[in-house]
Amino acid sequence: MTDFADLVDGYQRFRTSDWRRQHDRWEKLKVGQEPRVMVIACSDSRVEPAQIFDTLPGEMFVVRNVANLVPPFETGGGYHGVSAAVEFAVTQLKVGEIVVLGHGQCGGCKAALAGTFDKAERGQGGFISDWVHLLDGARESVAKDHADLKSEEAREAMEQAAVRTSIENLRTFPFVRDAEAAGDLEIRGAVFAIDDGILRVMDEDGGFTPAQPRAD
Amino acid sequence: MTDFADLVDGYQRFRTSDWRRQHDRWEKLKVGQEPRVMVIACSDSRVEPAQIFDTLPGEMFVVRNVANLVPPFETGGGYHGVSAAVEFAVTQLKVGEIVVLGHGQCGGCKAALAGTFDKAERGQGGFISDWVHLLDGARESVAKDHADLKSEEAREAMEQAAVRTSIENLRTFPFVRDAEAAGDLEIRGAVFAIDDGILRVMDEDGGFTPAQPRAD
Amino acid sequence: MTDFADLVDGYQRFRTSDWRRQHDRWEKLKVGQEPRVMVIACSDSRVEPAQIFDTLPGEMFVVRNVANLVPPFETGGGYHGVSAAVEFAVTQLKVGEIVVLGHGQCGGCKAALAGTFDKAERGQGGFISDWVHLLDGARESVAKDHADLKSEEAREAMEQAAVRTSIENLRTFPFVRDAEAAGDLEIRGAVFAIDDGILRVMDEDGGFTPAQPRAD
């Protein structure tokens, strides 16, 4: 099982390969980052955007949290980690795309659907419960269409609904709406299904279809 | 410049390489994740834990936000994304280690140190400002030791102080303290300096020294 | 510039990544190899089959020499390195495919076409000259179609002719012919053009067309 010593082994590999060999790329990165894409993904260890998308250092500005959620725009106080990251990406880095990446077998979506931690205290699931309340609307919409919330179909519908929810919430941020309206920003959704390893991309109607290879 | 079409290209590579070739590993991952390590890292595109640590899918449960911050334990309402992820990792996945990974050239730390967005409105840096107020204490401690807050030394001190702050805040969570006391959880800090590509690991006194190769 | 110390660095990476992580694969490889494909490629440093084809250890039995040449079947004495490898692959390992991989900018093909070392002594190109005499027939056929042997077109034609020559020579080996006739062996040709990075695959008429992605 991987532990910190293994991570340090991995760092030694990074040192003598990517760091040393990609000298020109790192020389540019030392000066500053200029990613064109922001990715909002789940913390799940199986859904590492750099692995699923096979990217290089410098290519994606990445937020990861339980269930790839974006809270809605709020003017009140408190710590708004995702909002800060979105503000940084859109207004400072001026990324051209935001990708919300959901995934199959998502523990957060499952907990939201089942209400697993609904009355749990903090330290026993209470934080998770509060966080996935962001998916209350998604849950309702899934419940309308699926009698059995424990079915595979309901779970998949919930994972897609979570992506749509985060995208809707992104659009509650005035600066996001402005950038989109100005044609400076595109928002995309996708779900990586762990079951079959397929990435499904959201179309304009909010449906999801398997990603296709680029035509040559 | 990398855009979503490039990410889909990368996914096509993932499909015909890791997904197809690591069939046994993915068969296990389909059933569920069992990462032993949680990593809390910055959203910065240059500090991708999977690249710096050269890991495989399934090895790290990852939170990423601006400046790799952990807010302190709070019992009040609101959306506590990092707290939810820590609760999920420690009480549900029962990870054995949490690594807070800071980095050089951190825009969030720089903004905290300079107070760049101190009076900015939401959408002009206000969210960032609120978020990096988590580093107020760190900033004070750095200011004590460094007359020139714009110096390289102050910047580096701030990046290390941010890691220490997140670790202190982790320890305000009762379930984190309990797991540590029971010997079930270790908390580690590290900073990846983009300037020289070196990973510095926090020692018991909160100082940082370059990671060493494992003795054979 | 890469030297042996760099190769040993690379081996250290291999040790802590592929060797350690692909335990199951290497456990099988320890018992013996069972490659299904033999590749005959040039020694040129830019045309590494494992990189062009992105393979894993155990997948290809590989011969590499100047200009990816196969001498014809001979019953006389002497050291027949390529013949020994083909015999080993076809009769002992029972590979199902042999791929002759040519490439653009091939120094050996260029020397054959220009007769660069035609009268050179051993140690000044004499060995190269003798070796690329295997391409005398190819040169003639190219000379028929190309007035200017120094043209790009002639060079490319020669690189393709070299692949066809090796395939013809492969078919002078009775055990190769037998395996092909029995449907146990397929022989394929391809050329990797360094200029545009495109792999062209030989069709049944000996022409070459860009490799196409597999239909899903």
Place this chain on the structure above:
Amino acid sequence: MTDFADLVDGYQRFRTSDWRRQHDRWEKLKVGQEPRVMVIACSDSRVEPAQIFDTLPGEMFVVRNVANLVPPFETGGGYHGVSAAVEFAVTQLKVGEIVVLGHGQCGGCKAALAGTFDKAERGQGGFISDWVHLLDGARESVAKDHADLKSEEAREAMEQAAVRTSIENLRTFPFVRDAEAAGDLEIRGAVFAIDDGILRVMDEDGGFTPAQPRAD
């Protein structure tokens, strides 16, 4: 099992990753190759130098044949594939190092030690037999020290002796000797043991010890 269609899949990955991303490196390689190292390795599918040494395109000029053999300098006719490659590497590319890479579980060494194909006809092992006669001297020296030629110890001794034999034969080439004497060329030996995944490097006395990480 990997077949040609899988190799073409791998090429599609190469196209959208290394080829596209390492534009600067490939722009240089298009002009010509300048490897500093020549590697002479076995055709065995498990001992791919680019994987064991984790190299990039352009770094190694590679010869591969059964049992990583170099025939001695000969002035007679015939096709001398290895000699041509050595001549090309040393006199045209002016490499600074030649590495002979042997390996454990070597089928060619085993056949040489056991005389497996000693009286086989061509097509039934005759080519292999002729080729591994290059190891007759190595076999004799192993037989002196090992009563049981089927023992693990004898096999390992043979694999090391094969490397020493190739190195001795390299030194029968006048232009190799000259380059070595002038300090322009170093010759090294190593054996990759498939059993334990360890690379052992030849010292000045012809003994082999595990490769050590570079001191920082």
